[in-house]
Amino acid sequence: MSLLFHGGDLQTASIIYGRNPDDWLDLSTGINQYSYPIPPIAAAAWQRLPYLNPQLTDAAAGYYGQHHCLASSGSQPIIELLPAVLPKLGSQKPTWLPDIGYQEHKKAWSNDASIQTYDGLSSLNATQQINAALEQGKLGHLIIINPNNPTAERFGIDQLYQWSQRLAAHNGYVVIDEAFIDTHPIASVLTQRLADNMVVLRSVGKFFGLAGMRLGFTFAEAPILDQLSIKIGPWSVNGPAQMVAIAALEDEQWQAQMRQQLTTEQPLQLALWHKLMADKGATLAANHELFRSFVMPTELAHHLHQSAAKNGILLRPVDINSSTSLLRFGNIDLNQSDARKRCQTWLQQEFQ
Ligand SMILES: Cc1ncc(COP(=O)(O)O)c(C=O)c1O
Known part of the structure; x- marks a missing residue:
């Protein structure tokens, strides 16, 4: 099966994994999930x-x-x-x-x-x-x-x-x-x-x-x-x-508040995955406010990508060479208990 070329391609992911396109926790991009509120448009x-x-x-x-x-x-x-x-x-x-x-x-x-x-x-x-x-x-x-x-x-x-x-x-x-x-x-x-x-x-x-x-x-x-x-x-x-x-x-106020929020949340977003990735032998390679990436054997990255997808979580694997890959995790909305629960269910299943 070919891996998705770009993040955020929920339509293709839905075809591959037989899931409703609306039923994904999409962590496959670095797009801020707290998006700027759309004002009324003339x-x-x-x-x-x-x-x-x-x-x-x-x-x-x-x-x-x-x-x-x-x-x-x-x-x-x-x-x-x-x-x-x-x-x-x-x-x-x-x-x-x-x-x-x-x-x-x-x-x-x-x-x-x-x-x-x-x-x-x-x-x-x-x-x-x-x-x-x-x-x-x-x-x-x-x-x-x-x-x-x-x-x-x-x-x-x-x-x-x-x-x-x-x-x-x-x-x-x-x-x-x-x-x-x-x-x-x-x-x-x-x-x-x-x-x-x-x-x-x-x-x-x-x-x-x-x-x-x-x-x-x-x-x-x-x-x-x-x-x-x-x-x-x-x-x-x-x-x-x-x-x-x-x-x-x-909107300088929104920008300043958002920078602050993303900075405050950065360790929490990392903590969701860090320990368990380390237990699997993956090493942290990137820690940005909007995404974090772990380096690991290709086989493990592809396995985690697929097992997450089967649980409705879309991640982004990137092959570095034939044996090593990187798995990137975007942010979740920390206020959404459904999102947290979906992650926990997958992690428990994967790491039990
Ligand atoms: C580093 C980088 N540059 C540019 C782009 C293109 O972004 P856009 O065309 O949405 O501005 C992307 C999209 O993922 C990106 O990751």
């Missing part, structure tokens, strides 16, 4: 063509900072377009990206250019590998997922600026996917003036828990954004999404 937002609302641009500048910015229907379409928009640097200068990480980057770049991978599980190893490639003149563009999903590895802002300076000499870019940085906005490169050869991707789906709304922002120098904008075409962010995003990005 009828005009549905009826009119969705030209970009200047209020959305202002709200984005308030939340992300003053940078050249492009809104799109999620960061996914931009990930797919970047290889066609950034300079072609030839096979001697491959694009480097993490071996373990959001796989859509690798998929997009593999179609268009030669790629090399660095260690997605250790930013220390990755830094050495990236520096070595730079020394040898073998680094074209550099793709960083900060923090990485599913490993939660991070790189410091200074390091990212250093790499961007070195890449600028041959027209190389640093693409920084910050889809999961909203719990620590201070760690974002957007807190500083962006280097000309940086492209930063932000997703409104994760921290705000609004993945279905499809909204993301790209920050880069104007010519790059112009090319992306032409490729995504007009009206790429629908009117209702713009209305909801204006409210969410302007």
